[in-house]
Amino acid sequence: MIGTVYVLVTGPGGTVSASQLVAGARSLGRPVTAVAVGAEDVAGDAALAGADRVWWFGDQSGRPPEAFAADAAKAVAAEPGLVLTGRAPADRAIAGAIAAAMTAPVVVCATAVEVGAGSSGLVTGPAAGGLVEQTVEYASPVVLVGPALAPAGAAAGGGGAASATEAEMPPGPLSEAHPYPVEQASLTPAGGQKANLGEAAVVVSAGRGFKAQEDLALALALAEAVGGELACSRPLAEGLGWMPKDRYVGISGNQIAPEVYIAIGISGQLQHLGGVRGAKTVVAVNSDASAPIMTAADLVLCGDLYNLIPAITAAVK
Amino acid sequence: MKIAVAYKWAADPSEASVSPDGQVDFSRAKPKISEYDAVAIAMGRALADAAGAELVGISAGGSAAATPLALKAALSRGLDSAVVVQSPDLESAGTFQTAQALAAAVRHLGDVTLVVCGDSSIDAGAQMVPAVLGGLLGWPALTDVGAAQLAAADNRLTAERSIAEGIQTLVATLPIVISAAAGALAAPAPGMKDILAAAKKPSQVLSPADLSLELAAAAPVTAQVKVSGPARRCVQIDTTDPATAAAELLAALAAAGTPIGGRS
Numbered sequence: 001m002i003g004t005v006y007v008l009v010t011g012p013g014g015t016v017s018a019s020q021l022v023a024g025a026r027s028l029g030r031p032v033t034a035v036a037v038g039a040e041d042v043a044g045d046a047a048l049a050g051a052d053r054v055w056w057f058g059d060q061s062g063r064p065p066e067a068f069a070a071d072a073a074k075a076v077a078a079e080p081g082l083v084l085t086g087r088a089p090a091d092r093a094i095a096g097a098i099a100a101a102m103t104a105p106v107v108v109c110a111t112a113v114e115v116g117a118g119s120s121g122l123v124t125g126p127a128a129g130g131l132v133e134q135t136v137e138y139a140s141p142v143v144l145v146g147p148a149l150a151p152a153g154a155a156a157g158g159g160g161a162a163s164a165t166e167a168e169m170p171p172g173p174l175s176e177a178h179p180y181p182v183e184q185a186s187l188t189p190a191g192g193q194k195a196n197l198g199e200a201a202v203v204v205s206a207g208r209g210f211k212a213q214e215d216l217a218l219a220l221a222l223a224e225a226v227g228g229e230l231a232c233s234r235p236l237a238e239g240l241g242w243m244p245k246d247r248y249v250g251i252s253g254n255q256i257a258p259e260v261y262i263a264i265g266i267s268g269q270l271q272h273l274g275g276v277r278g279a280k281t282v283v284a285v286n287s288d289a290s291a292p293i294m295t296a297a298d299l300v301l302c303g304d305l306y307n308l309i310p311a312i313t314a315a316v317k
Numbered sequence: 318m319k320i321a322v323a324y325k326w327a328a329d330p331s332e333a334s335v336s337p338d339g340q341v342d343f344s345r346a347k348p349k350i351s352e353y354d355a356v357a358i359a360m361g362r363a364l365a366d367a368a369g370a371e372l373v374g375i376s377a378g379g380s381a382a383a384t385p386l387a388l389k390a391a392l393s394r395g396l397d398s399a400v401v402v403q404s405p406d407l408e409s410a411g412t413f414q415t416a417q418a419l420a421a422a423v424r425h426l427g428d429v430t431l432v433v434c435g436d437s438s439i440d441a442g443a444q445m446v447p448a449v450l451g452g453l454l455g456w457p458a459l460t461d462v463g464a465a466q467l468a469a470a471d472n473r474l475t476a477e478r479s480i481a482e483g484i485q486t487l488v489a490t491l492p493i494v495i496s497a498a499a500g501a502l503a504a505p506a507p508g509m510k511d512i513l514a515a516a517k518k519p520s521q522v523l524s525p526a527d528l529s530l531e532l533a534a535a536a537p538v539t540a541q542v543k544v545s546g547p548a549r550r551c552v553q554i555d556t557t558d559p560a561t562a563a564a565e566l567l568a569a570l571a572a573a574g575t576p577i578g579g580r581s
């Protein structure tokens with residue numbers, strides 16, 4: 001398939017769905033090949049999302065997608081092309097193997113892509129921690145990781161295979177695959193609701209200004225009162241482990257554009273603010289008048305969150 | 318057996334300034350061991366101690382990465398030795414070139430069966446070097462590892478991580494590349510004893526030519542613009558009385574056209 005654009009999917013865990021990726025790839029006006037890695041239903045989802053062709057790399061052994069990185073990379077590198085994928089751990093692991101096999105540059109969170117003749121093109125994406133946006137001219141295929149070209153809620157158009165059974169399986173029978181010796185010993189499903197920060201009009205976000213996990217009840221009460229979602233800064237999700245990882249905001253996490261973003265006890269480091277540039281109104285509640293968030297917010301409440309948040313929640317009610 | 322830890326000597330972009338025409342000035346930002354790479358070194362140290370392995374730091378960068386200051390900072394975090402691949406072409410290298418240089422360092426060392434990387438560097442922050450490095454070495458890569466154990470005798474690594482689907486435990490046969498989750502463990506600042514000990518540890522600075530490495534050409538940047546986002550108003554609300562402040566906040570939000578709580 002000359003000039004195909006690859007969509008790499010590894011499972012439902014990512015923040016970008018197979019149909020968003022296929023829709024993004026379609027917008028480039030090229031045939032779309034889905035590279036489905038892992039469980040068989042991943043390939044089914046990719047076919048249903050409307051890819052023209054689906055390659056499935058996986059087996060019924062319950063091996064994680066990472067085990068098939070070399071097989072997927074070899075197949076893509078044999079017919080190099082632009083690759084689009086999400087940012088889940090398995091997406092990144094396989095995208096990296098593909099980049100290595102194609103000698104391809106990697107661009108994370110690209111904001112614009114223009115494909116030219118062959119596999120050349122212009123890709124725009126963040127650089128220097130999000131301080132600037134760079135447009136780079138590539139003469140060969142690029143691996144795009146993160147929500148490039150993925151309109152939220154987009155459904156892929158027709159033209160693709162209707163079901164997994166119609167989809168083309170990878171070149172060469174899977175028995176010739178050489179999975180890496182990586183096995184999943186156990187998976188304890190995550191409790192709680194899957195976050196949907198992207199769609200919330202109001203996001204209430206908690207940072208290290210909270211002294212204990214129980215105190216997050218204050219932020220949750222406010223989020224519930226305003227019908228919004230609860231989010232956090234990265235240290236609360238990674239390190240402290242007070243919040244699930246899919247709820248943190250920033251350049252490495254969710255990039256959101258709510259009507260109102262309420263940052264409570266968050267200092268407002270560059271890496272955090274990169275996730276809320278698109279917010280319409282930013283409210284900061286922080287006891288430190290010199291915290292960076294105080295100059296990056298529209299409405300600033302300098303004071304103790306433990307006094308202010310209950311008062312705001314009461315006022316909303 | 319050797320365990321390698323990849324680290325970057327990098328400056329925090331939040332200390333840099335950007336001119337209106339998009340030029341980033343890092344001259345006032347002091348480079349250091351990239352925040353999450355310190356976590357990787359701590360994880361590597363614990364694994365090496367448990368397995369009786371040698372812990373070697375590997376890094377790729379420009380001239381700053383090979384200075385005594387940079388080497389000492391890395392070695393004082395608990396590495397046994399360090400290898401830096403240095404070249405002007407690695408000064409602001411992309412993911413692919415960085416991974417190329419690190420792969421060459423791993424091959425140069427020989428006897429490495431595990432590479433530990435940080436989650437992401439403080440400047441580029443792409444979270445992609447571990448995977449490309451694994452690809453170049455022909456090894457699997459597992460990112461976001463919160464806890465790892467080595468059974469060196471039977472060449473196995475057990476890794477636990479938190480992914481969207483839940484808490485996953487994986488068992489892999491070496492060799493492998495892993496990246497430590499951002500908050501995997503605490504990486505305390507080195508003490509005076511560590512800094513003194515670092516001065517006596519061996520290190521090696523190599524050029525790509527020393528490693529017979531040909532770095533991929535960097536693609537040309539055709540445009541670079543400052544990312545500013547919308548200007549924020551920074552309106553201060555008096556918080557002397559929390560209830561009054563709350564009422565004022567709701568009124569201000571409504572006036573801004575973004576009411577919360579169904580009032581307008």
Ligand SMILES: Cc1cc2nc3c(=O)[nH]c(=O)nc-3n(C[C@H](O)[C@H](O)[C@H](O)COP(=O)(O)OP(=O)(O)OC[C@H]3O[C@@H](n4cnc5c(N)ncnc54)[C@H](O)[C@@H]3O)c2cc1C
Pocket residue numbers: 206207208209210232233234235236248249250251252253264265266267268269270271272275285286287288291303304305306352353437438439440442
């Ligand atoms: C490569 C890289 C990527 C990163 N990516 C992200 C990312 O995507 N998202 C992210 O969030 N971070 C990210 N970080 C981390 C980031 O640099 C900051 O360390 C982090 O955002 C800080 O979290 P925080 O604001 O909650 O904590 P802190 O910086 O510790 O701030 C806590 C704030 O709470 C305030 N406070 C304390 N007590 C009270 C009180 N009683 N009432 C009110 N205020 C109070 C303090 O004044 C302070 O401003 C990244 C870092 C690196 C190196």
